[in-house]
Every structure is written in structure tokens, then in C-alpha cells.
Amino acid sequence: MDLDALYQEIILDHYRNPHHAGLxxxxxxxxxxxxxxxxxxxxxxxxxxxxxxxxxxxxxxxGCSISQASASVMTDLVIGRPLSEALxxxxxxxxxMQGKGQVEPDEDVLEDGIAFAGVAKFPARVKCxxxxxxxxxxxxxxxxxxxx
Amino acid sequence: MSAGALLPxxxxxxxxxxxxxxxxxxxxxxxxxxxANTSQKPQVVIDAMVDHLERHNANIAxxxxxxxxxxxxxxxxxxxxxxxxxxxPSRDEVIFTKNASEALNLVARTFPLGPGDRVVIxxxxxxxxxxxxxxxxxxxxxxxxxFGIAEDGTLDLSRIDExxxxxxxVVALTWVSNMxxxxxxxxxxxxxxxxxxxxxxxxxxxxxxxxxxxxQAVDADFVAFTGHKVTGPTGIxxxxxxxxxxxxxxxxxxxxxxxxxxSMEKSTWAPIPHKFEAGTPPIVExxxxxxxIDYISxxxxxxxxxxxxxxxxxxxxxxxxxxxVRVLGPLDxxxxxxxxxxxxxxxxxxxxxxxxDSRGIAVRAGHHCAKPAHKRFGVQSSTRASSYLxxxxxxxxxxxxxxxxxxxxFKVG
Numbered sequence: 001m002d003l004d005a006l007y008q009e010i011i012l013d014h015y016r017n018p019h020h021a022g023l024x025x026x027x028x029x030x031x032x033x034x035x036x037x038x039x040x041x042x043x044x045x046x047x048x049x050x051x052x053x054x055x056x057x058x059x060x061x062x063g064c065s066i067s068q069a070s071a072s073v074m075t076d077l078v079i080g081r082p083l084s085e086a087l088x089x090x091x092x093x094x095x096x097m098q099g100k101g102q103v104e105p106d107e108d109v110l111e112d113g114i115a116f117a118g119v120a121k122f123p124a125r126v127k128c129x130x131x132x133x134x135x136x137x138x139x140x141x142x143x144x145x146x147x148x
Numbered sequence: 149m150s151a152g153a154l155l156p157x158x159x160x161x162x163x164x165x166x167x168x169x170x171x172x173x174x175x176x177x178x179x180x181x182x183x184a185n186t187s188q189k190p191q192v193v194i195d196a197m198v199d200h201l202e203r204h205n206a207n208i209a210x211x212x213x214x215x216x217x218x219x220x221x222x223x224x225x226x227x228x229x230x231x232x233x234x235x236x237p238s239r240d241e242v243i244f245t246k247n248a249s250e251a252l253n254l255v256a257r258t259f260p261l262g263p264g265d266r267v268v269i270x271x272x273x274x275x276x277x278x279x280x281x282x283x284x285x286x287x288x289x290x291x292x293x294x295f296g297i298a299e300d301g302t303l304d305l306s307r308i309d310e311x312x313x314x315x316x317x318v319v320a321l322t323w324v325s326n327m328x329x330x331x332x333x334x335x336x337x338x339x340x341x342x343x344x345x346x347x348x349x350x351x352x353x354x355x356x357x358x359x360x361x362x363x364q365a366v367d368a369d370f371v372a373f374t375g376h377k378v379t380g381p382t383g384i385x386x387x388x389x390x391x392x393x394x395x396x397x398x399x400x401x402x403x404x405x406x407x408x409x410x411s412m413e414k415s416t417w418a419p420i421p422h423k424f425e426a427g428t429p430p431i432v433e434x435x436x437x438x439x440x441i442d443y444i445s446x447x448x449x450x451x452x453x454x455x456x457x458x459x460x461x462x463x464x465x466x467x468x469x470x471x472x473v474r475v476l477g478p479l480d481x482x483x484x485x486x487x488x489x490x491x492x493x494x495x496x497x498x499x500x501x502x503x504x505d506s507r508g509i510a511v512r513a514g515h516h517c518a519k520p521a522h523k524r525f526g527v528q529s530s531t532r533a534s535s536y537l538x539x540x541x542x543x544x545x546x547x548x549x550x551x552x553x554x555x556x557x558f559k560v561g
Contacts, residue, residue: 003506003557007499012558038498038514039522039529062528064498065558128498 005118006125007065014069014112019076024058029142033135035127040067042132046139054078054086057136066116066125071132073112083140089113090137097126152458152481155451155537162538164190164443176508179543184326184354184487184534185512186376189440193379196439200432207428209405223431226438227421233441234371234388235362241394243387243424244434248353249276251372251387252320254424255349256280258397263289265317268346270295270303270332271524272325275517277351281320290317297524301328301477301484308340316346323355324485327518327532328477329460331359331484335366342367347393353377354485357536358456360449363388375433379536380440384433387424394420401426444537452537456486459535459544463488466548472561473551476525487534489516492551494560497531503554509547 023030027045034041040063047055057075061068074093078086092109093116101121105114119129155161162168165188170178180188200222206215208223231239245251257280261267267281271294285292293311296304303321312319319341324331338348347369352361356373363371370393375384389397399406399417403426408416417423444452461481467473472493478484492500501513512532515522522528533547555561 003503006502007557039519040498041528064496066498068496122502125498125502 002118006122008115008118010073010112010115011065011069014072015065018061018068018072020056020058020072020079021061022058023060024056027056027058027143029139031135031139031142033131033138035063035067035131037127038064040064040128040131042067042071042135044071044132044135044139046136046143048083048140048143052084053080053082054140057139059132059135061132063131064125064128066119066128067131070116070129073116074132074136077111077113078136083144087137087140090133093133094130096120097129151454152461153451153454154458154541155447155455158455158538158540161447162540164192165538166191166194168538172508174506174508179507179509179546181533181535181539181543181547182510182512183357183536183539184377184485184532186382187357187379187536188538189381189436190379190443192443193381193436193439197381197432197436200435205432208431209422219431222435222438223429226434226441229438229441230386230388233356233361233445234386235364236388237364238391240420241388241391243389243394243421244429245372245385245387245424246383246430247376247385248351248372248374249280249385251374251385252277252349252351253280254387254400255318255370255372255389255397256284256320258400259284259318259347261285261288261290261317264315265290266315267292267318267320268294268311268316269319270321271297272303272328272330272518272521273320273322274326274351274353275519276353277320277322277349278520281318295321297328297330297521300479301325301330303330303332305333308337312337312340312344312346314344316341316344318349319346320349320351322351322353323361324352324358324487325477325518325521326354326487327489327516327521327530329484329487329489330478331355334368338367338369354487357444358449358453358485360453369393375437375440378437378440379443380437381433384430384437386437391420394424399426400424403427405429447537455537455539456535457481459539459541460484460486460488462541463533463535463544463547466544467551470548470551470555472555476522476527476530486536486539487532489530489532491527491530492554492560495554495558497529499558500531500551500554503557504547504550507546507550507553509543509550511547 042061044059049055208220352373376382406426497513
């Protein structure tokens with residue numbers, strides 16, 4: 001079993017020093033997602049700027065290294081980007097995670113997110129990696145519905 | 149009964165379980181420490197099920213042919229074995245279900261409750277002995293209350309006078325906690341519950357594999373357990389209940405085999421146990437469960453329990469030697485079960501389990517279907533190692549080495 005393929009140094013770095021962690025104001029939507037099989041949880045807030053870019057994503061997450069690192073990488077990838085681009089990145093990450101290890105990740109799109117390619121080969125851990133991404137999409141859609 | 153002693157013929161017993169020969173990725177031999185989740189199966193159980201399917205398969209109770217008679221005999225023979233295993237006064241009190249959850253749901257769904265009634269459970273229940281009672285209370289207007297957990301992982305009995313007072317109709321609790329390993333004083337609680345006219349429902353899912361379960365000695369009213377944790381197959385569980393109580397309850401599921409007669413206007417019910425066994429039951433699973441009960445009874449539940457105590461003592465000693473480990477639950481092996489949940493500082497249980505799995509060691513990580521008990525100790529999840537009659541001290545040593553490897557990998561402590 002190739003543990004180092006799962007626990008890439010990039011993932012462990014993000015796990016030890018998560019980016020954008022903590023809950024902040026302002027925000028238009030807040031969601032709470034759980035992984036019912038293991039109990040991992042994330043509370044996540046999204047703030048959209050008036051120009052349609054993602055102003056901030058803040059979160060309070062409890063979970064394993066994979067889920068924590070994934071939240072950190074996700075915020076790096078979506079904050080400051082137009083929401084439509086952020087959702088495209090979400091789709092690319094989802095495709096990578098559901099690809100059973102057969103999908104070649106695009107580093108230009110996913111940046112540090114390509115480190116999760118190995119996770120796709122561990123079916124039990126895919127949900128860990130997706131938890132914060134799913135929460136982001138949910139919160140972003142809700143925030144979009146809010147009048148600015 | 150609480151003195152620890154390894155099974156003298158442990159190596160012979162291990163040979164009864166073909167899966168223990170497996171090696172996993174990287175050439176690591178399987179170290180199976182997830183028996184509280186499901187136990188492994190001895191060859192005799194596998195053979196009994198294969199033999200039934202190869203030679204005796206037919207539906208039961210209704211087939212007017214030789215195979216039907218053989219299959220019925222095998223199925224009902226399993227009921228006899230369960231009745232003996234539980235020291236049940238009558239074989240008709242043994243109801244086959246698909247698992248312990250269904251057995252507990254059967255009682256929660258059919259037991260008469262109403263506004264003003266109270267159901268008492270405990271904070272250390274598996275979700276399968278919490279959720280059915282929440283549903284029953286929502287449906288009936290009864291209230292739900294519970295025993296808490298003391299800091300040492302034992303049941304907090306400080307509110308017993310208040311909880312076991314008139315108005316309480318059902319006291320449902322686990323005999324042995326699947327997360328903390330706590331063995332609860334079920335006979336004493338049954339005595340107190342009966343003083344106020346409440347019935348006692350015991351979840352024996354973790355007790356039946358490891359302890360002699362005598363429904364008369366503990367004076368229970370209902371007892372549930374599942375086949376797959378006592379070396380039997382999945383897909384079969386047991387509800388035992390007192391005859392007079394089972395007779396008074398309405399049916400749970402309606403369908404074939406549970407009726408006396410059916411007309412288009414109304415139906416009448418078969419006597420117990422069939423009243424509660426609608427439809428074709430898990431026949432080959434019952435045969436497998438019967439073989440499993442024969443197997444563990446042959447080894448002896450007292451001997452199995454002594455083995456569990458010895459292995460658990462070794463496990464607790466080993467865990468105490470690993471800095472950063474915090475065990476959740478009682479620390480005296482003589483007074484607890486063999487499922488040991490723990491935290492490892494700085495490493496999430498998922499990651500602990502992943503690292504151990506890479507060395508062939510199977511444990512469980514998560515909330516073990518006991519979220520309230522985890523919350524009680526301020527943790528979201530834990531790693532759980534659980535043993536059975538085939539577990540060796542060397543496997544425990546492999547786990548302890550694996551934890552040091554895990555700490556090293558994640559550069560903690």
C-alpha cells in the first residue's frame with residue numbers, strides 16, 4: 001500500500017498549517033456538513049463580492065488530515081476568483097476524486113489540489129477529501145441566491 | 149469469571165478461521181482487531197451453510213416434501229440452539245430477525261406507550277438502541293430520559309431513583325458498551341426496573357460473543373443480539389422475549405407465515421414465535437448461526453471471556469506504554485469488555501486506521517455508531533481495537549508497534 005501516495009507532503013503541510021481556517025465576517029451563507037460514516041464535520045461560510053468574485057471562504061472543520069488539508073487547498077483555489085471559475089474548479093476536483101485513480105489532474109486548474117490524486121485510489125477516503133468542497137458549493141449557491 | 153487466561157489451544161482455534169491465514173498488501177499477515185464490528189467465521193459455520201444450500205435447501209414450514217422437512221428441521225433446530233444458548237425458558241420465545249437493530253425496533257415499534265409514559269435508555273447506547281426509542285416516543289407522546297456516563301466510563305447511577313420511578317415503562321440498555329467496553333450492572337437495573345413495573349430491554353450485541361448470556365439469571369424481559377458478532381453470518385439476529393409479553397404485543401410486520409387465518413376483511417395471528425416472523429426467514433443464516441453457537445459453546449463462554457480479559461489486559465498495558473494515547477472507558481480489564489476505544493494525540497482516528505491498515509492491522513475509526521458517548525468525552529471520533537477468541541498477544545503487540553509507527557509517520561510525540 002503506497003501510503004506516501006495518499007499522504008503527499010503537500011497534504012501534510014496543509015494539514016499542519018491550514019490556510020484561511022476559522023470563521024469570519026462578513027458572509028452571506030453558512031452551511032454545516034457532516035460525513036455521517038465517520039463524524040467529520042465542517043461549518044463553512046461564503047462571502048461573495050458585488051463583482052461576483054469569491055470574497056472569502058472561512059471554516060471551522062474537525063476531521064482527518066485528508067479532510068482538513070482539502071479544506072485548506074480549496075480555500076486557496078476559490079478565494080478571489082470569479083464564482084463561475086471557482087465552481088469549475090469544484091467540478092474538476094470532483095471529477096478527480098470520483099475517477100478511481102484513472103483521471104489525470106490538470107495542475108493549472110487544481111494547483112496543490114493535484115496532491116489529492118492519490119486519495120482517489122482509497123475509496124474510503126474520497127468522502128473526506130470532498131467534505132469541504134461540497135460544503136463550499138452548497139454555501140456558494142445559497143450565497144448567490146441572497147440579494148447583494 | 150473475571151480472571152484472565154488465554155485459551156490454551158489458541159493456535160488450534162486460529163486454524164478454525166480460514167481468513168486468519170490471509171496476507172494483505174505488502175505481505176503483511178492480517179491482524180484482525182475489528183471483531184466488535186463483525187467477527188470472523190470458523191470453517192464449521194461456512195461448511196454448515198454450504199451443506200445446507202447444497203443438500204437441504206427448500207423453503208420452510210410450508211413445503212410438503214422431504215427437502216422442506218429437512219430445511220424446517222434445520223431452521224427450527226437453530227432456534228433450539230439459541231434457546232439453550234440464552235437459557236430461555238421456552239424455544240417459542242426466540243424470534244429470528246435480520247439483525248439486532250431489527251430486534252430492538254420490533255420491541256420499540258410494538259410496545260404500548262402513550263403520553264405520560266417514560267422510556268429510559270443510556271448515553272452509551274449504540275444508535276440502534278437510541279433511535280428506535282426516539283421514534284417510539286415521537287409516535288406515542290411518551291418522554292425519553294437516560295442514564296449518563298461517569299468519568300471512568302461506567303454508567304452514572306446517581307439519578308437512578310428519579311429515572312426508575314413510576315411512569316417509566318421501558319428501560320432499554322446495552323449489556324456491554326460497543327465503544328467504552330463497559331459492562332453494565334444489568335441484573336441490578338432489571339431488579340430496580342421491575343419494582344416499578346417497567347420492562348427491561350437488553351442489547352446483548354457485544355455481550356453474547358463474550359459472556360455467558362442467561363436471560364433468567366439477569367431477569368431480563370427482552371434481549372437482542374446479532375449473529376454476525378458471535379462467529380455466525382450476517383443477515384440474522386435474535387430477539388428473545390418473555391412469552392406473556394410477546395403474546396401481548398401486536399405483530400410487527402405483516403405477511404406470510406405470521407398468520408393463523410386470513411380473510412379479505414381481517415386476519416388472526418399465528419402463535420409466537422411465528423407471529424413475529426413474517427415472510428420467508430433467513431433460513432441458511434439461521435443454520436449458520438446454529439453452527440456458530442455450537443462452536444462458541446464448545447469452546448465455552450467462560451473460557452472465551454477469560455481469554456478476552458487476558459487479551460484486553462495486555463492491550464490496555466500496551467496502550468499505556470504509548471505516549472499520547474488516551475483510553476476512553478474503564479481501565480480494569482477484569483470489569484470491562486474487549487472493545488477498547490482510544491485517542492492518539494495529534495493524529496486523527498481515520499489516519500491512525502489508515503496507517504495501521506497499511507501494515508495489515510484492521511481496526512475501526514469513527515464514532516462507532518455511538519455519537520452521544522463520544523460527545524460525552526468531548527471527542528468526535530476514536531480508534532477502536534476489539535478482540536475475540538482468536539486474538540493473540542502477538543497481534544496486540546503488532547498494534548502497539550503500529551501506533552508507534554503512526555506517530556513517527558505523522559511526526560508527533
